[in-house]
Amino acid sequence: MRHLILSTAAGAALLAALDSPAAAEIELSLYTGWQTLPHSRLSGELPNNAGSYDELVGWDGKSFQMPPYYGARATWWRSETLGFGVEYTHTKAYAPDDVKSTLGFSRLEFSDGHNVLTANVMRRWPDRWGDITPYVGGGLGIAFPHVDAKHNTGSRTYGFQVTGPAMRLTAGASYPISERFSVFGEYQFTYSSNEGEFEDGGTFKTDIKTNALNIGLSLNF
Template sequence: MRILTGATWTLEQPRRPAPQMGTRRIEALSSLFAIAALAVVAAPIVMEQSTDGTSSDRAAAPAGAPSAYAPAGGEFMFAGYSGVPYTYPSDVSIKKTGVHDFTVKEVEWEGKPFVNPIYYGARIVRWLGTGRIGTMLDFTHSKTISRFDQEAAFTGTIDSAPAPEKAVIRSVFRKLEASHGHNMLTLNGLFRLPSFTPRIYPYVGLGAGVSLPHSEVQMANSEKRTYEYQMAGAVGQALVGIELRTARVSYFFEYKFTLAPYLMPLSERDGSLLFYDLWRQFSDWLSGEEPPGGRLTTNLVSHQVVGGLGIRSAPAVAAP
């Protein structure tokens, strides 16, 4: 039941259903992926530390061979990381012909990086030539969850009626988040800056790619929800970091800035696997079918501070 009185607007909310088995399974898989990514790159450390950097190892190195700690071209690095994001408040707009055409002003987003599913990332880095320039394929699993206790300003129409001037987010939405992933997949160019020690190398990077969020949107007065992976648009990122190199393992600390303009089709269906959900979205687009719930737009601008470690392949050494 909806009650309109002056500038206030409230809804009697139906009881929220218990989490579905599919939700629990997605949460468990995402956590296992994060743990596995970190465990795989951490495994060699114990074996490495017993010999890393000892004088006997240096003495055994053939004359003219490149240092194990200097950047070298032709090497790969496979890495995992975790971190803490901050996403600026942004306007959220929903348009559905003849039903909704409204904007929520300055929605505040929470990242909750250490609440399941946690913040994590994985990447593949390839350094070229002299080792100063490289490329990186980077996947980041962040989160954006609206603060349901926030009182926000509204403009436009909801259910063909004027929207309230102000309302608490939870009185309008049951769900407004990407908690199974404000996911970003980017291809980046990297450039190493001059080093001030033999083991520590600063670097910068710039890249672009696609946003692949798990969109979770549901109006408070509707039993239908959008709960699936989607391609929501392009994403860009800039980064600056520092790499601490040992013989075969690198530790890195990094600041990333990301910009992701979202366009979410509100399909009002529950999805399953990423590739299957994306195929259904593509099929809908190909058929020209409009999403039954309309479309949601917003711009997510984030700061992210991350730390991680990676295993490097040994670069080729020319024969004497």
């Protein structure tokens, strides 16, 4: 599901670009980096009528453990300064051991991605710092995490869920290393409001925020 949504969105952006004026530029970017999460409240109903809960969770991003944190972005630059596109980010969130123990979970994580897909607006300033091009961007979209939870009542939840709206903010700078390729570094913030379900009657509600320092490679054509 994750790959289907990403492929469909990116494909739509590229088809639109092919119909655009010849002066338009397409930029495809891949990145990874260091992703962290601040605390947020997690509340809902435990599986099998085991009670309600409301806990402050210090999520762990585990950026460099498999599956790694990464992202992909397609931007259609309509002019030298203004662009539109789509972006997918595979962020991660793991509940710490003390929270899992309190709530009766042996697993409680969005580990095959707390996936975020957005439609973006981008702004850049070429020639502002010589060959270095600063840029900013923002987007709105959806979160569709892979929920991985195992509760001591026997409930097992494992699969993708569309859990709510999401947004992102990005600020960075790129540097060309050839006619078509450039490298970039950026800070990125994502926010999502999530409501989902555990098997056997459980529910969860939480706002997930991420902070990331990204490095990546872009292809321009």
